[in-house]
Amino acid sequence: MRTEKVRVEAMDDAKPSPGPPSETSEPLFSFGVIADVQYADLEDGYNFQGSRRRHYRHSLVHLRGAIEHWNAAGSPPRCVLQLGDVIDGYNAQHDASEEALGLVLDAFQTLSVPVHHAWGNHEFYNFSRDYLTRSKLNTKFLEDRIVRHPETVPSENYYAYHFVPFPQFRFILLDAYDLSVLGVDESSAKYQQCLEILKAHNPNAELNSPEGLVEPQYVQFNGGFSQEQLNWLNEVLTFSDTNQEKVVIVSHVPIYPEASDSVCLAWNYRDALAVIWSHECVVCFFAGHTHDGGYSEDPCGVHHINLEGVIETAPDSQAFGTVYVYPDKMLLKGRGRVPDRTMNYKAGNAFPV
Numbered sequence: 001m002r003t004e005k006v007r008v009e010a011m012d013d014a015k016p017s018p019g020p021p022s023e024t025s026e027p028l029f030s031f032g033v034i035a036d037v038q039y040a041d042l043e044d045g046y047n048f049q050g051s052r053r054r055h056y057r058h059s060l061v062h063l064r065g066a067i068e069h070w071n072a073a074g075s076p077p078r079c080v081l082q083l084g085d086v087i088d089g090y091n092a093q094h095d096a097s098e099e100a101l102g103l104v105l106d107a108f109q110t111l112s113v114p115v116h117h118a119w120g121n122h123e124f125y126n127f128s129r130d131y132l133t134r135s136k137l138n139t140k141f142l143e144d145r146i147v148r149h150p151e152t153v154p155s156e157n158y159y160a161y162h163f164v165p166f167p168q169f170r171f172i173l174l175d176a177y178d179l180s181v182l183g184v185d186e187s188s189a190k191y192q193q194c195l196e197i198l199k200a201h202n203p204n205a206e207l208n209s210p211e212g213l214v215e216p217q218y219v220q221f222n223g224g225f226s227q228e229q230l231n232w233l234n235e236v237l238t239f240s241d242t243n244q245e246k247v248v249i250v251s252h253v254p255i256y257p258e259a260s261d262s263v264c265l266a267w268n269y270r271d272a273l274a275v276i277w278s279h280e281c282v283v284c285f286f287a288g289h290t291h292d293g294g295y296s297e298d299p300c301g302v303h304h305i306n307l308e309g310v311i312e313t314a315p316d317s318q319a320f321g322t323v324y325v326y327p328d329k330m331l332l333k334g335r336g337r338v339p340d341r342t343m344n345y346k347a348g349n350a351f352p353v
Contacts, residue, residue: 027324029166031248032070032113033332034320035083035288036309037063038122039104040090048208052291052312056088059310064107066320069335071112077322078165079113083288083307084120084176084252086137097126105136114142116173119159120252120289121221124183132183133159139173152236158229162236169325170245170281172236176253176266180223181207197224197267210263217265222253224267230275237279246345247281248330254287258296259304264289276302283330284343293338301346303330308337 040056047054055062070077087100108115117137124132132138143161146152154160158178164170177183181198184191198207201218210216225233240247254260255269255276266272276282277300284303291309298304313319318336332341 027326027331029169030073030075030077030322030324031165031171032066032077032080032320032322033083033286033305033307034063034066034080034310035307036085036120036291036311037082037104038085038088038309038311039063039100040088040094041096041100042088042090042094045090047291047312053314054088054311055313055315056090056311058315059313060103060107061315062310062313062318062320063104064110065318066335067107067111069320070322071110073322076113079163079171080111080115081171081173081250081286082108082115082117083250083286084118085122085288085309085311086117086120087122087126088311089122089125092126101126101135101137115139116142116163116171116250118173118250118252118288119175119177121177121182121223124177124180127183128185129159129183144170146239149235149239152232152239154232155228158226160229160232166325168243168245169248170236170240171248171250172233174225174233174249174251174272175229176225176251176287177223178226178229179267181220182223194223201267216263217269218267219263222265222267224269225272227271230271233272234275234278237275237281240281241279245281246283247279248283249276249285251285251287253289254294254304254306255285256296256298256302256304258298259294260287260290260306261292261294273298276300280346283345295339295341297343303341303343305332305341305343313337 037059039060042056045054091097091100116139140161144163158175160175162172181194207220253266255272282302287306290306291312293308294306308319310319321332321334321338324331330343
């Protein structure tokens with residue numbers, strides 16, 4: 001199957017509908033998606049290359065607008081997926097991390113449905129992994145534990161879980177910084193192990209630089225998945241295959257090159273793809289991190305959606321979406337910079353009505 005790399009330009013909110021929904025007029029359920037809010041109480045700035053404007057303070061206004069939209073929906077979403085980097089790393093430099101996080105969490109408190117938080121690199125610029133585990137950004141308590149299949153209960157060594165917002169649909173949240181030098185005690189064995197992995201692939205003095213790298217994803221602002229987490233993912237997907245479930249996977253960092261800039265991929269994205277491609281149940285993989293957005297359907301029929309980042313969204317636009325789930329497809333209805341997407345299930349795998 002041919003794949004296409006898609007780069008989406010900014011667009012206004014008044015976009016046409018993605019087309020006739022399905023044989024059924026009403027979706028089974030819906031869920032919201034938003035990525036890279038990166039709030040900070042700062043004037044507008046630019047990315048590291050100085051080429052992209054970042055709206056630090058206005059990103060909180062965008063988040064509140066998205067929450068108001070979901071709360072006002074006639075049929076509210078079952079949940080919202082927050083794809084990571086909810087506050088910006090600059091907060092740490094201004095000793096404002098907890099204050100910024102408090103304002104963002106206050107906004108989410110007004111949301112009438114559960115929110116599931118992924119962790120991104122900017123979370124780790126502000127807080128240690130231990131802090132995040134104790135914080136309200138840890139939404140593991142929302143997971144659905146499967147008594148019939150206890151092997152799928154994740155380890156405490158990484159931040160990942162799964163839940164069922166609607167019968168026969170399972171969502172899996174992955175920890176893309178399970179292997180990382182960010183947020184980890186530098187005296188720990190885990191830090192030394194991850195630093196060795198990073199330096200084995202990146203000889204640059206500046207570990208955030210991909211210059212000259214054969215595998216440009218091996219930079220400090222990315223991370224990877226431990227074998228332990230991948231084994232757990234395989235167990236969950238095996239369960240979902242057996243029980244004919246449809247699966248949505250969520251990660252801050254993308255894993256499919258045709259949908260992302262190569263410098264923004266997870267370190268061992270090939271290992272994650274190998275697990276996913278060995279199962280029939282996965283419909284789509286949602287990630288943030290790139291800010292540009294991107295989309296591709298891979299050769300195994302999995303849809304990879306990288307959501308446009310709120311932080312680089314102009315004040316007169318927006319960047320979030322709502323996914324409407326039907327028996328034969330999922331439809332992403334985007335707002336502002338986020339385009340509409342149609343994600344058909346694999347041939348012969350439509351959910352029985």
